[in-house]
Amino acid sequence: xxxxxxxxxxxxxxxxxxxxxxxxxxxxxxxxxxxxxxxxxxxxxxxxxxxxxxxxxxxxxxxxxxxxxxxxxxxxxxxxxxxxxxxxxxxxxxxxxxxxxxxxxxxxxxxxxxxxxxxxxxxxxxxxxxxxxxxxxxxxxxxxxxxxxxxxxxxxxxxxxxxxxxxxxxxxxxxxxxxxxxxxxxxxxxxxxxxxxxxxxxxxxxxxxxxxxxxxxxxxxxxxxxxxxxxxxxxxxxxxxxxxxxxxxxxxxxxxxxxxx
Amino acid sequence: xxxxxxxxxxxxxxxxxxxxxxxxxxxxxxxxxxxxxxxxxxxxxxxxxxxxxxxxxxxxxxxxxxxxxxxxxxxxxxxxxxxxxxxxxxxxxxxxxxxxxxxxxxxxxxxxxxxxxxxxxxxxxxxxxxxxxxxxxxxxxxxxxxxxxxxxxxxxxxxxxxxxxxxxxxxxxxxxxxxxxxxxxxxxxxx
Numbered sequence: 001x002x003x004x005x006x007x008x009x010x011x012x013x014x015x016x017x018x019x020x021x022x023x024x025x026x027x028x029x030x031x032x033x034x035x036x037x038x039x040x041x042x043x044x045x046x047x048x049x050x051x052x053x054x055x056x057x058x059x060x061x062x063x064x065x066x067x068x069x070x071x072x073x074x075x076x077x078x079x080x081x082x083x084x085x086x087x088x089x090x091x092x093x094x095x096x097x098x099x100x101x102x103x104x105x106x107x108x109x110x111x112x113x114x115x116x117x118x119x120x121x122x123x124x125x126x127x128x129x130x131x132x133x134x135x136x137x138x139x140x141x142x143x144x145x146x147x148x149x150x151x152x153x154x155x156x157x158x159x160x161x162x163x164x165x166x167x168x169x170x171x172x173x174x175x176x177x178x179x180x181x182x183x184x185x186x187x188x189x190x191x192x193x194x195x196x197x198x199x200x201x202x203x204x205x206x207x208x209x210x211x212x213x214x215x216x217x218x219x220x221x222x223x224x225x226x227x228x229x230x231x232x233x234x235x236x237x238x239x240x241x242x243x244x245x246x247x248x249x250x251x252x253x254x255x256x257x258x259x260x261x
Numbered sequence: 262x263x264x265x266x267x268x269x270x271x272x273x274x275x276x277x278x279x280x281x282x283x284x285x286x287x288x289x290x291x292x293x294x295x296x297x298x299x300x301x302x303x304x305x306x307x308x309x310x311x312x313x314x315x316x317x318x319x320x321x322x323x324x325x326x327x328x329x330x331x332x333x334x335x336x337x338x339x340x341x342x343x344x345x346x347x348x349x350x351x352x353x354x355x356x357x358x359x360x361x362x363x364x365x366x367x368x369x370x371x372x373x374x375x376x377x378x379x380x381x382x383x384x385x386x387x388x389x390x391x392x393x394x395x396x397x398x399x400x401x402x403x404x405x406x407x408x409x410x411x412x413x414x415x416x417x418x419x420x421x422x423x424x425x426x427x428x429x430x431x432x433x434x435x436x437x438x439x440x441x442x443x444x445x446x447x448x449x450x451x452x
Contacts, residue, residue, distance in 0.1 A: 036342070151347070152355045155340050156390075159356075162313035162332040162400070206344045210374055215346040 006235070010122075014188075015231060017124045018241070020132040021185050022197065022227035026205070026219035027139055028178045029198035031150050033206060040077075041182055041198035043088030045191045046095030047073035048183035049116045053102035056109055063127065067183045069095075074179035078172050119190030119242030121231075128188060135180055142177070146170055151212065190242030197223050200249040207256045226252055265291045267330060267398050267429040268312065272321035275304070275311035280319045282307045287448045291397070294420060294430040296440030299450035305433040306337060308450065309400050312431075325398075333396035337403045337433075339387040345375035349386055358393030366415045380407040388416060392423050392430075399423070399430045405439055417442055 005011055025041075032040050051069025055062035073095070077087045099116070103109030115123075149170040152159055160168045185194035205219035230245040267289045274283030282304025289295045297305045310316035311323060313334055333356060349371040353359040363371060367389055370382055378386065384407045391399050404420075405413050420443040423430055434440050440447050 034342075148355060151351075155347075155352065155355060156334065156336075157340065158313050158315060158334040158336065161315060162334045166314060206346050209346045210348060210372075212347050212351050 011235075013126060013129055014121045014124050017128050017132055017188055018121050018227055018231060019224070020129075020136055021188060021194075022223040023220050024132065024136055024139055024181050025185055025194065025197040026201040026223040027143070027216060028174075028181050030202040030205065030212075030216045030219050031147070031174065032178060032198060033202045034150070034154055037088060038199050038202075039088040039092065040178060042191070042195040043091035043095065044070045044073055044179050044182040045186040045194045046092045046099065047179075048095075048186040049113075049191050050095040050098040050102070051183070052112060052116060052187060053099045053106070053109060056112055057102045057106045062112075063131075063187060066187050067180060070179035070183035070186075071176055074175040075172070078175045116186065116191055117242065118240035119188065119193050119245070121188050121241045124188045128184065131184055135177075135184060139177060139181070142173065146174060146177075147212070150174060189245060190240075193242035193245040196246040196249050197226075200246075200253050201226070204253055204256050207259060222249075222252055266326040267291055268326065268431070269324045270308070270312075270321070271324075273308065273311060273323055274319040274321050275307050275316045276319060277307075277317060282450060283319070284321055285448065285450060286321075287446075289398070289429045289431055291427050291429050292424065293446070294424050294432060294444045296444035296447040297431065297433045297450055298437055298440045298447050299435065301435050303435075303450045305435070305450045306402050309334075309402055309431065309433050312400065330398050331394075331396045332398045332400065333391035333394045335388050335391045335399070335401045335404055337406065339383065341375075341383060343376070347375050348372055349375065349378070352386060353390050353393065356390045356394035356396075358390045360395075361393045363389060363393065364415050364419055366412065381409050381412045384408055385412045385415060389419065392419055397428050399428060400433075401430065402433045403435070404432065405434065405436060413439075 006015060029041065032038050048066040048070040051066035052062050054069065055065035073091050077091065099113065103113035149168065153168065160166065182194055185197070201219040201223040204222050205215045209215035209218045226248040227245060230241065230248045233239065234241045234244040269288050271286050272284040273286070274280045276282065285308055287295060297308060299305050307316050311318050313332070349367065350359055352375060353363065367386055370378060370386070375383060388401065388404045391401065405416055408416060420430065432440055432444060
């Protein structure tokens, strides 16, 4: 395949889908990291993967069931679960168990399970694009309202309770936003690549940036650079996109390790 | 506005699974700085936690004044992450304290990341984020933790200045000299 082939809609739409994910994932990832809930990304992505398998097993619309599974997991965490990474670890293990058991017991489960591991970006189409544009509009539209509240709750955890709002709405809005973004990402670039973009891009940005919006911007820049490089490498050498994205991000992450403290 | 009731606590017994403090009674009006003093472990912070709804009230009453009362809470142990790429200015903006001129000792630190500040500097910033905010009621829990004598002197200046702002401040501290130097009245919590 040559790079000219990229302009063909068959590749262009998946490429744009990945670009949108490369912007949206670090945006939620920075806030997830600030809340020290970075395992959320893996837990919710795995819940979405379990949703895909549920969809296959019961012959239901896969994307919708994946989205619903991630949102239900996020809501369950908000309402019932312990705060922090413990609830996400439980979600991750439950999602993994359900996904693999259903895959082992359904006709096309093994193929889809493989796709969720490696990423199936090339098979995403206009439906994914529309969903990502919608989520992007919501994310950027809500950011001026959401970000200050998330930061205030993080650094002044008693603020909302002291002002008569022990369960502020922004918490659940954020959890659902993370779940929807992760579900779309897991069904496009794979579970582990979705986790890698959410975790590694902000991990690098947190080391170097000065100021919150610069941190978000650097996270997005790192993610975009990694994605474009990974797409080109995967395309040129016919490699699965998920592991290549993770590999490139790990290489970029080395800059952080060498930077010292 | 000075003299208007902000908080009325009457025979309050509070705790978590079991009562740990009380009965405690006091009034806090606008324009006042009230000290809650007592030794470590006497339950002073639990009174503060009960005021914000984070501790259980076993008996007694706790009543806020009429109308909305914006409240700022300084935590005894502020959240400090190993990496905090947020600047001091952004931190103050969260509570609305960036609208006021910061104390001189903080002014030069506002463009640093929070993780570049020392423990004492961060504590002073945290306290100022509450005192510099437009809150009507400010609850301070051991505000001079980690502070060197210079930062402590700044804290005392800032607390004196906040008395004129028509707001009420409740200072919880085991340091008697701090509450004696800044508070209009002191309530002893025996434990």
